Amino acid sequence: MIKAVFFDLYNTLAGFRPSRFEIQSRALKDFGITPTNKGILKGYALADKFMASQKSIMPLENLSKHESDHFFAKYESLILEGDDIKIPIEQCAKIWNTITKIPYQMTLYDDVLPVLTELKNLHLRLGMISNMGTPGITLSKEMGLNKIIDLSITSQDAGFTKPDIRIFQFALNQLNLQASDAVFIGDQIESDIIGAENAGLITVLIDRDENHPNFSRCTRITTLKKLTAELPLYL
Numbered sequence: 001m002i003k004a005v006f007f008d009l010y011n012t013l014a015g016f017r018p019s020r021f022e023i024q025s026r027a028l029k030d031f032g033i034t035p036t037n038k039g040i041l042k043g044y045a046l047a048d049k050f051m052a053s054q055k056s057i058m059p060l061e062n063l064s065k066h067e068s069d070h071f072f073a074k075y076e077s078l079i080l081e082g083d084d085i086k087i088p089i090e091q092c093a094k095i096w097n098t099i100t101k102i103p104y105q106m107t108l109y110d111d112v113l114p115v116l117t118e119l120k121n122l123h124l125r126l127g128m129i130s131n132m133g134t135p136g137i138t139l140s141k142e143m144g145l146n147k148i149i150d151l152s153i154t155s156q157d158a159g160f161t162k163p164d165i166r167i168f169q170f171a172l173n174q175l176n177l178q179a180s181d182a183v184f185i186g187d188q189i190e191s192d193i194i195g196a197e198n199a200g201l202i203t204v205l206i207d208r209d210e211n212h213p214n215f216s217r218c219t220r221i222t223t224l225k226k227l228t229a230e231l232p233l234y235l
Contacts, residue, residue, distance in 0.1 A: 002202065002231070004125035004150075004177055006168075008186030009132060011048070012206050014106045014143060020044055024079065027098040031091065035083050043082020045211035047075045052191035055161045061133050072096045108143060109208075115224040116148050119231075127151035129171050129184070131161045131191065151175055162188075163195025172199075185227065193218060204230065 007013050016023065021037045028035055054060065054071060063071060073093035080087065080095075116126060126149040132139055136152030145152065151174050155161040158170040172179060179200030186192025186206065193203045203218040210222060219230050 001181075002124070002183050003181040004127060004175060004183070005119055005231070006127040006129050006171060006182055006184045006196075006201070008162075008184075008188070008192050009128055009130040009139070009143070010106070011187040011208060012185060012192075013112050013128065013145070014108050015208075016104050017107050018102075018104060023099055023102050023104060026102055027095050030098060031095060033080075033085060033087075035080075035085065039083025039085075040079060041082070041209040042211060043079035045209065046082055047078040048188060049190065050075060050078055052163070052188050055131055055155075056163055056191065059133065059155065059161060069093060106143070108145075109224070111224040113148070115227060116145075118228055120148060122231075125150045125175055125177070127153065127171055127175065129153050129162065129167060131155045162186075162191040163198065165195065165199035168196055168199035168201060183231070185221075185224075189215070189217075 021035070021040045024035055024040050060068065060071070073089050073096060076092040076096040077089055080092065119126060128136065128140065128145065128149055128151070130139065132154045133156050134154055136154045136157045139154060140146040140149060140152035151171060153167065153171045153174065155167060158167040160167040160170070168184070172182060183202045183204060184192065184196035185204045186196070187208065189205065189212070193205055196203045204227065205212065205215055205218060205220045206224065207215065207220055207222055212220065221227055221230065
């Protein structure tokens, strides 16, 4: 019987406004490139996997400027690769530099607060586990989640990044829970799903962009609204 539900943040509880596709479109227009929404979303799946792999080796904030510039040039190239756009890595670096100058904010998806409220009414503990380099308490306040979730843990708080099982264990310990007491919902297969599985948690993949239609390793949902239909299986 589960006692708690933990969530990833980016692309699980919150996304960018303007959207990632809109941001890419604005930047690419300056280079005479017209992307497609489907292709860019596919590319972000590739790029985010690359980012998760890098974070498991070394946090991005620990990279030198040269290493960071190279990383994000490669990150942008993978985004474009998803849309079958192949250009020199030097041009990818210029595009990413343009993207960094476009203002954006991270906002909660429309389905988040209603679902969290419903889970809270089921007397479940709620938490967030993120690889963001910001203290969890600050992040939860910025996102307007501090009054509804019980715990917000980031890699800065725990000293470890997903998929390292120790960040999950750190969060569980804060609420005096066993791994079998909790479900973790995230959008990244390696850092979220495999990481949480290795820590012993029940996992649910949220695939908002529908990049993994054939995924069967664990329960897959495309919106949080579908989560409440799945949770009774574990209650």
